[in-house]
Amino acid sequence: MSILVNKHTRVITQGITGKAGQFHTAMCRDYGNGRKCFVAGVNPRKAGKSFDGIPVFGTVAEARAETGATVSVIYVPPPFAAAAIDEAVDAGLELVVCITQGIPVRDMIRTRERMAGRRTLLLGPNGPGLITPDEIKIGIMPGHVFQRGRIGVVSRSGTLAYEVASQLGRFGIGQSTVVGVGGDAIGGLGCIDVMKMFNDDPRTDAVIMVGDTGGSDEESCAQWICEHMQKPVVGFVAGAVPGGGEGARQTLAVMKACGLHVTENPAEIGELLASLVAPDYLPFD
Amino acid sequence: MHIHEHQGKEVLRKYGVPVPRGHACFSPDEAVEAAARLGGRAWVVKAQIHAGGKGQAGGVRRAWSAAEVRRHAGELLGTTLRTPQTGPAGRVVRRLLVEESVEVEQAFYLGMAVDRDARRVALTASGAGAGRAPQKLHRLLVDPAAGVRAAEADGIARDIGFSGRQLPQVRTLVQNLYQAFDACDAARAEIDPLVLTRDGRILALGASFDFDPSALFRQPEIAAMRDPHEEDPAEAEAWRAGFSYTPFGGEIGCLVNGAGLARATTDAIRLHGGVPAHVLDVGGGATAEQVAEAFRLVLRHPRLRAVLVNVFGGLLKCDVAARGLIAAAREAALSVPLVVRMKGTNETLGRTLLGQSGLAIIHADQIDEAAGFAVASALSTPRPGAH
Numbered sequence: 001m002s003i004l005v006n007k008h009t010r011v012i013t014q015g016i017t018g019k020a021g022q023f024h025t026a027m028c029r030d031y032g033n034g035r036k037c038f039v040a041g042v043n044p045r046k047a048g049k050s051f052d053g054i055p056v057f058g059t060v061a062e063a064r065a066e067t068g069a070t071v072s073v074i075y076v077p078p079p080f081a082a083a084a085i086d087e088a089v090d091a092g093l094e095l096v097v098c099i100t101q102g103i104p105v106r107d108m109i110r111t112r113e114r115m116a117g118r119r120t121l122l123l124g125p126n127g128p129g130l131i132t133p134d135e136i137k138i139g140i141m142p143g144h145v146f147q148r149g150r151i152g153v154v155s156r157s158g159t160l161a162y163e164v165a166s167q168l169g170r171f172g173i174g175q176s177t178v179v180g181v182g183g184d185a186i187g188g189l190g191c192i193d194v195m196k197m198f199n200d201d202p203r204t205d206a207v208i209m210v211g212d213t214g215g216s217d218e219e220s221c222a223q224w225i226c227e228h229m230q231k232p233v234v235g236f237v238a239g240a241v242p243g244g245g246e247g248a249r250q251t252l253a254v255m256k257a258c259g260l261h262v263t264e265n266p267a268e269i270g271e272l273l274a275s276l277v278a279p280d281y282l283p284f285d
Numbered sequence: 286m287h288i289h290e291h292q293g294k295e296v297l298r299k300y301g302v303p304v305p306r307g308h309a310c311f312s313p314d315e316a317v318e319a320a321a322r323l324g325g326r327a328w329v330v331k332a333q334i335h336a337g338g339k340g341q342a343g344g345v346r347r348a349w350s351a352a353e354v355r356r357h358a359g360e361l362l363g364t365t366l367r368t369p370q371t372g373p374a375g376r377v378v379r380r381l382l383v384e385e386s387v388e389v390e391q392a393f394y395l396g397m398a399v400d401r402d403a404r405r406v407a408l409t410a411s412g413a414g415a416g417r418a419p420q421k422l423h424r425l426l427v428d429p430a431a432g433v434r435a436a437e438a439d440g441i442a443r444d445i446g447f448s449g450r451q452l453p454q455v456r457t458l459v460q461n462l463y464q465a466f467d468a469c470d471a472a473r474a475e476i477d478p479l480v481l482t483r484d485g486r487i488l489a490l491g492a493s494f495d496f497d498p499s500a501l502f503r504q505p506e507i508a509a510m511r512d513p514h515e516e517d518p519a520e521a522e523a524w525r526a527g528f529s530y531t532p533f534g535g536e537i538g539c540l541v542n543g544a545g546l547a548r549a550t551t552d553a554i555r556l557h558g559g560v561p562a563h564v565l566d567v568g569g570g571a572t573a574e575q576v577a578e579a580f581r582l583v584l585r586h587p588r589l590r591a592v593l594v595n596v597f598g599g600l601l602k603c604d605v606a607a608r609g610l611i612a613a614a615r616e617a618a619l620s621v622p623l624v625v626r627m628k629g630t631n632e633t634l635g636r637t638l639l640g641q642s643g644l645a646i647i648h649a650d651q652i653d654e655a656a657g658f659a660v661a662s663a664l665s666t667p668r669p670g671a672h
Contacts, residue, residue, distance in 0.1 A: 020570065020600075078499060101569065104500035105399055106470050112404045113429045128599060140569065140600050142629040157545020158569070159597045163652065166597075166628055183544060185401040212545060215401040238548030241555045248548075265556055266549035267653030 002132035002177040003152070003197040003204070004095060004121075007033040009136055010069035012060060012093075014076055014084045016041030016051055020099070021075035024140050026052060028073075031137040039067040060091040070094040073129065073138050081125060082107035089120040097138050098124035098182070108186035122188025128158035128180040139180070149174020151273060152198035154191050155210035156183055156217075160238065160266070164208055167270025173277070176204040183212060192221035199229055208273055209260070211237040213247040219254045226258035234273045235260035286496045288510045289333045291382040293474075293492030296507075300465035302458055302476075304489045307384030309333070316358035317351050319383040327386035330357040334376040335515040337493065338368035344378065347386060354383065379514055387488060392478035393445050395459070397427075397466050399473075405429060406466060408459070412446040414478025414491070420445075433463045447481075454487050469507055470500030519563070519582060528567050528579055535560025536590040536668075537659050538583040540576075542567050542601050550595045553656035559663060562586045569600040576601075576609025584617050591663035594625045595655055596635075603627045603635030611642045622647060622662035626655035 011028075015021040025041070028034045029052070040063040041051050047058030057063040060072060072093050076084040081100040088096040089111075103125050115122065123130060129139015134148040141158065145166045151173055155161035158180050165178055179194050181187065191209055198204045207229075211218035218237065225233055235255035239248035241264045256262045263272050288296075291309040298304050308319035320328045332344030339345055344366045348354040358381055367375035392414035400407035406427040413420045423444040427433055435456055442455040458479075466474050473495040480490045501508040513521055523530035531547070537554055539561050541547045547566045554561050563586060567579045583592060596606045606627065614623065626649040627635045639646050647662065649655035 079502065102499040104470055104503075105472065105497045106467065106500065109399070109404060109406070109429050142597075142599050145629060155545070157543060157549075158599060159541075159543030159546035160549055162597045162599060162629055163546065163549065167651075185399060186404050210545070212548075217402075238545055238552055241552045243555050243560070244548075244552060264552065265653070266552050267651060267656075 002135065003194070003201050004130060004177060004179065005071065005136050005138060006132050007037070007135040009037055009071055010039050010067060011037050011138055012040040012042060012063045012067070012069045012072040013038065013054070014042045014060065014072050014074045014088065016054065016056060016075075017043045017046055018075055018077070022051065024075065024099075025054070027143070028137050028139075031143040032133075032135045034136065037136050039069050060087045060093070064091050064093065071138065072096050074098040074100055074125075076100060078102040078104070082111045085111050085122060086114055089115050089118050093120055095121045095123065096188075097129050098122065098188075099127065099129060099139055100124075101126040103184070105186055108184065112186060112188075123179065124182040124184070124187060126184040126187070127182025128161060130177060130179045132177045133175055141178070141180070145169065146178060147174035149176065150203055150205040151175050152201070152204040152207040153178040153210070154194040154198070154207065155180050156191070156212035157210055157238070160210045163266065164210060164269050167267075168273065171270060171274040173270070173274060176201060185214065190217040190221070192217060192224050195221050195225060195229065195233075199231060204231065206232045206234070206273060206276060208234045208269060209236070210269070211235065211251055211255075213237070213239060213245055213251070218251050222255045222258035222260060225260060232276045233260045234269060234276070235262045236266065236269050238266065240264040286498055286501065286507070286511060287335045287515070288494050288496070288507070289335065289380070289512065290331065290492050291333060291380075292510045293494045294489065296465055296469060296494060297462070297489050297492055300468070301461040302465065302489055303487060304492065305384045305387055307382050310358065310381045310383050311379070313355045313358040313362070316381055316383050317355050320348070320351055320354045323383070323385050325385055328354055329384045329386050330354060330361065331382040331384065332361045332366055332378040333380045333382055334366055334371070334378060335512070336366070336368050336370035336376060338370055339366065342366045342368045358383075376515070387480065387486075387490065388483035389478075389480045389490070390483050391446070391481040393480070395462065395476040395479045397462065397471070397474045400426065406463070408433065408441065408463070410441050410445045414480070427463060432467070433460050451481070451487065458487060470497045470504055471495065472497045519585065523565060523579075523582055526575065526578055526582075528565055528582070530563060530565050530582070532563045533561040535562050536588050537663050538562045538586050538589050538592045539564040540567065540579055540583050540592070540594045540596075541565070542569065542571065542596050542606075546595060546597055549652065550593065550656070553652050554593070554660060556653070557656045557660040559656070559660035562589055567601070571601050571606075571609075573605045573609040573612070576606050577613040580610055580613035581617060584613070584619070588669060589621050590666040590668060591622045591624065591659050593655055593659040594623070595652060596627050596629070598627065598629030598631060598635070602631045603629060604631045604638055607635040607638040611638065611644065614644050619644065621666055622659075624649055624655050624659045624662065626650065626652065
């Protein structure tokens, strides 16, 4: 089991004909069930063509109608990326994963405003995407550092999500789903939204949250964990060591006060999680 | 991206926010000429640097004659101003704003910034500006679809102490400020102080703006206001190359890919008792050439005693990073210890390339191990220039 995506998910790539879109769609198809999962691309100027065997449609709505896909991933350049999110929302997709880095803040404020009351969930922008190991990878993370298992990971940083998965791997511990929520000021799902999903997922036993400075997402998530979470959570925020930033130290203190298992040492995150699960813990589901 | 006060006032003027009449000047002659053009009997000569607190640092001076304008201009230009925001190094004054002198009846504060939690622009205002005793801050979240509504602007104006007669003027000013903020892709705008003058005018006496760097591609007028003199040269160069650069003042140069990894690498070094000289983040999709360029920037630091490369290949493949590193290290005749930790996409190939390069590289598998090696090898390396 997993959250948000699994081997049955069907995905549309928006911006499939660009350099990043081509490369990463190919990489994602080579991972897990990717051949079956990535079923459509969108480019208004290249409708009717196909890319590496994937049909390209003129609009997201057409791609959805023809293939039944419910998720899209966006590699569209920054000036046009917010409009690409709008189009996916208007087509009624369940989840939009936006990889694009450098979207103007003003565009994202408008796009989030338009999304109010709609069913579509947004992940990102400026994030690595998400992965349910061995089943499906949607985004730019290196697939081989992840392994299938029962630990949830939610991270504001892409590279630190890889770092955590690689540390868990040293203990033979795998992940149910790893979600990169992205580092932009105005984004979609926050740590708290993902945490609720992990709490409800019967195949997730514990969670690692990698926070960042700026905004109050991590602190409100910690408060929620304190009141509702049924599973152990490891918390980390970069910059909380002496000499680092005051904001990070405070966030880590709030996490600790809310009952999270915290460390200020980025090298100890995996080890800390491993110490929480029983020594005979089988990293398989 | 930050801009000067006089540029901020040009932006405000363009959007119909009233500002004092004034001119930017680069020499005492220009300052005298500006005062003559402005007319009147008194002027204010303001040093222009990218930092607040200029008044307290002696960077804002009143003049009652052309000779006095010339004297103030001559004294300020070329001087180094130190304010809490510039740090101990201070900033050299290279330009001035010469303005009409206004008689202040009452001072207020008005600010706007993007509130990431509310996902809206937040307007803040108070009944005291420019270093007076802080008063209650009134706050309003702006509806992106409607802008600042008349009733909202009036409510804020009343809250901070404007009278009923002044409401129409303030309303227009607040709405125009939001127009400017929105149209120019600002990230932060502050009018500190906003003043009511003795002759009944309401003016933006201070103007400070930051703009969203991601939106500069569609704001050519704003982008042209960049002042390279106000930037750390290494930082400016990194920015032009598309990297992010953070100076720390220590002796270990760091090259990483990703903002989170940059901070975690800094943490790991500090936990081993070291301090980074700087951290250069090449971001996600760098090429071999960009990695080489970043590495050259890292090596340019005058006090370097070790270099730590911590790359977690996702978009950036490890073999690509390795090729860039090898090219730059060879041409720079690397003289300090180099610790490399590579994980992720094509890590084996990357490590093989580094191993075959003949460069003296200390390999590390984990982040704490890498930081430990870097701190230890920095300690055993003489300071540059020391004998």
